[in-house]
Amino acid sequence: MKKLKAIYYIILKSIINIFLIIFISKNALSNDIFIEIDGNNYTDDDVILSLLSDTPKELTEEYSNYIIKTLDNSQLFEDVSVRIEDNKYIISINEFSNINKIYFDNNERLKDEELLEIVDELNLTNLNPISINKFIFEIKKIYESFGYNNMDISYIKKMNKDANIADLYFDINEGKITKINKIYFKGNDILDNQILKNSGVNLSYYTLCILGIILASLITTNIK
Incomplete structure (x- = not known):
């Protein structure tokens, strides 16, 4: 009888140890999931990670899609891709090209120097469409204050892909004073x-x- 109890005790202890090993291994796997960021030359890792409110508990395609969607919606990057490799998510960032030079055409009321001052004030340094549209909005407000209520601004960009820079050309159609x-x-x-x-x-x-x-x-x- 004592031998049976001893055997049961050994079996029970073994089962408990097995469950503990499985439990600890599973949690260790969860806690050791890392996120690596590549290609962010001008944006800190902490800034990018702060955009991800949900932390990964396991490696899934669903979370990869969440990363892509979240970073795309931030409109801070031109392109984002994610791959799973060696127990980690690797985020590849393609940042907006930096602006090399800005040119203006058909602007008579505001001179180039005045427009470039606004560029500096708004810190327009790359091809982020949010920054460019904000610049256009501010220029239109200034023109409207002078009575140019039908003016229009368009632009084109000329890329230098090797250097990841671009020149911006703004065409300012001032129209007539209202x-x-x-x-x-x-x-x-x-x-x-x-x-x-x-x-x-x-x-x-x-x-x-x-x-x-x-x-x-x-x-x-x-x-x-």
Whole structure:
């Protein structure tokens, strides 16, 4: 009887040890999954990893697709690919090409030097479309403040793939200054119509706003 108990004890201990080995091995595998990043010459690893809110628990194609989708949606990189190798995810990053030179054509109201100052202020250094579109948006706002409400900006890029740089060429179609043909006022007992309006005067949106503020101030003063 004692021999049977001893045998049962040995068998039970062996089974427990086997389960412990399996459990520890499984957790060791989970904890030893690494992420390696390649090709990020200008973006730190920590910045890229911070975009991945979900940490990998195992090696799966599903998580590889999650990495690609997340980094693509950030619009910080031109191309992203992932492969699984030696118990790790290897992320290959293709960063946007750096801008070598920027050229402007057909810009009369704003000179090249003024436009390049805005380039520096916005830190436009690579071909990230978000940065380029922001630059175009800011330029349009400045032109609109001068009354150019129908202007358009397009650009082309010339790549030097060997050096991973590009030249940008902006074509600025300024259009014509928006002119107010006629202005009608109602209830203007303070100022005469001829003072308030002038047929053919060049007024921008911001000028009209200032005029509105002045008129509102005069009306308020008169009411008091």
